[in-house]
Amino acid sequence: MEFSRATMMRAVGDGLLSFPVTDFDSDGRFDADSYRRRLEWFASHDISAVFVAGGTGEFFNLSLDEYRDIVRVAVETVGGKLPVIASAGLSVESGRAFAKAADEAGADGILLMPPYLTECPQEGLVEYARRICDATPLSVIYYNRGNGVLGVDAVQQLAGACPNLIGLKDGKGDIQLLNKIVKTVGDRLVYVGGVPTAEIFAEAYLSIGVNTYSSAVFNFVPDMAVRFYKELRQGNREVVRQITNDFFIPFVDLRDRKAGYAVSLIKAGADLIGRSAGSVRAPLVMPTQEERNRLEALIGIARGF
Numbered sequence: 603m604e605f606s607r608a609t610m611m612r613a614v615g616d617g618l619l620s621f622p623v624t625d626f627d628s629d630g631r632f633d634a635d636s637y638r639r640r641l642e643w644f645a646s647h648d649i650s651a652v653f654v655a656g657g658t659g660e661f662f663n664l665s666l667d668e669y670r671d672i673v674r675v676a677v678e679t680v681g682g683k684l685p686v687i688a689s690a691g692l693s694v695e696s697g698r699a700f701a702k703a704a705d706e707a708g709a710d711g712i713l714l715m716p717p718y719l720t721e722c723p724q725e726g727l728v729e730y731a732r733r734i735c736d737a738t739p740l741s742v743i744y745y746n747r748g749n750g751v752l753g754v755d756a757v758q759q760l761a762g763a764c765p766n767l768i769g770l771k772d773g774k775g776d777i778q779l780l781n782k783i784v785k786t787v788g789d790r791l792v793y794v795g796g797v798p799t800a801e802i803f804a805e806a807y808l809s810i811g812v813n814t815y816s817s818a819v820f821n822f823v824p825d826m827a828v829r830f831y832k833e834l835r836q837g838n839r840e841v842v843r844q845i846t847n848d849f850f851i852p853f854v855d856l857r858d859r860k861a862g863y864a865v866s867l868i869k870a871g872a873d874l875i876g877r878s879a880g881s882v883r884a885p886l887v888m889p890t891q892e893e894r895n896r897l898e899a900l901i902g903i904a905r906g907f
Contacts, residue, residue, distance in 0.1 A: 604710075605711075605741075607741050607766070607768055610685055610710060610768055611741075611768050611769065613650045613651045613684070613685050614650070614651055614711075614743065614768070614769055614794060615769070615792035615793070615794075615813060615814060616813050616814060617649065617650025618650060618817055618820070618827065618831045619649065619653060619816045619817065620651070620653065620816075620817060621653045621656045621657070621658040621816050621817070621818055621821075622637075622640055622652065622653075622654060623658055623659055623821055623868055623872055623879040624655060624659040624672060625640060625879040625880060626879065626881065626883070630883065632668045632671055633879075634671060634675050636878075636879065636880075637879075639877075640872075640877060641654075641675070641676055641679040641680060642679055643877070644820075645680055645683055645684060647824050647825075647828055648828050649684065649820070650684065650685075650814070651684055651685045651687060652676065652680055652686050652687070653687045653688075653689075653816065654672055654673060654676040654687070654688050654689075655672050655688050656713055657689075657715075657864075657865065658818045658865055659672070660883060660886075661691075661715060663882075666699060666703060669700060669703060669704075670707055673686070673688045673703065673704050673708070673709050674708070678708075686708070686709050686711075687709065687710060687711040687712065687713055688700070688704040688707075688709045688712060689712070689714075690712045690714055690715065690734060690738075691714055691716060691717065691734070692715065692717065692718045693718060694730055694734060697714065697715075697730075697733075697737075698733075700712075701737060701738040702737070702738070704740065709740060710741065711741040711742065711768070712740050712741070712742045712743070713771065714734060714735070714742050714744045715745050715747075717750055719749070722749055722750065724753060724755070724756045725756075727752055727756060728756050728759050728763075730750075731744055731764070731767075732760060732764055735760075735764035735766055735767055736764070739766065741766055741767075741768045741769075742764065742766055742768065742769075743768060743770065743771050743794065744760065744769070744770050744771065745773055745796065746771065746773055747771075747773025747796070748773065751774055751776075751779075753779070754782050754783050754786050757770060757786075757787055758786060761787055761790050768792060769791050769793065770793055770794070771793075771795075771816070772793065772794065772796050772797065772807075773796045773797055774797070775803060777803075777806050777810065780793070780807075780810065781810040784810055784811050784812065793811070793812045794812070794814055794815060795812050795814065795815030798818070799818065799819065799850065799864065800815035800816050800817065800818075801815065801817065801827075801830060801846070802846070802850050803815070804831075804834050804842075805842065808834060813835070818864065818868045819853070819868070819904075821868050821871060821872050821877075822872050822875050822877070823849075823904040823905070825907075826845065826849065826904040830845050830907075841907075844907075845907055848903050849903055849904050852896075853900055856893060856896055859893065860887070860889075862882070862885070862887065865882055866882050866887060866888050866889055867889060867897060869881065869882055869888065870893075871901065874894065874897060874898050875901065
């Protein structure tokens with residue numbers, strides 16, 4: 603089915619958002635069959651959208667041909683039950699190419715990643731995002747992260763220039779900035795929490811009207827991830843506090859041991875529950891055996907919730 607912009611905004615703005623890892627085989631190639639099984643499993647849970655080839659899905663490590671296959675498999679597997687949103691970015695031209703491939707493969711939206719490497723002035727970032735938005739009929743969510751962080755005025759300018767811009771995903775964790783954007787731009791956009799392990803920010807996000815976030819740990823503890831989100835939205839602060847203390851704080855401590863572990867630990871977790879997606883690609887590295895043991899213990903704790 604086709605999702606209207608209003609339907610997309612409702613799906614992205616209210617409900618748990620899933621970000622599957624990308625499956626690689628033992629030779630490091632995209633494994634379509636394994637990925638299809640992963641997405642079938644994802645879609646059997648209570649989620650509102652699937653973001654494929656995102657940060658957790660190693661967008662930065664994919665060729666355009668691989669990306670086309672990933673989006674195609676995702677669209678076929680999800681079968682119109684949920685919006686499928688795929689990443690684009692790196693440069694204006696590559697962003698247009700990825701967005702075109704996503705559209706041709708049947709995706710419902712684009713998560714617009716920051717430009718590659720260079721420091722960027724605000725007016726340049728607006729132009730970068732505008733030109734990619736203008737090149738696609740798909741709904742676009744801008745990922746406010748890294749060297750692509752837009753301030754209030756720039757977000758407002760971009761929202762005014764691009765009718766298909768439907769949302770802003772926060773990847774910085776600057777609650778003051780995000781609150782200013784939410785209050786200034788208002789319901790012209792939907793807002794998504796998107797820092798690594800976004801659950802650790804979930805209460806702060808909710809306090810300023812950001813109702814949802816991306817859940818990477820859903821890849822290996824989906825039942826707990828869904829419960830945490832529901833308890834948060836229902837205002838059950840004691841349960842939220844307990845899960846945060848027992849699982850998310852130790853997980854974040856483990857994640858912060860090494861750069862890139864926000865992705866690597868997710869793949870390790872998927873392997874530990876018997877749903878391996880292979881290893882990460884360089885420049886990321888997989889966790890050590892001692893770190894896997896610690897993660898396995900945390901999975902045991904999560905299963906108790």
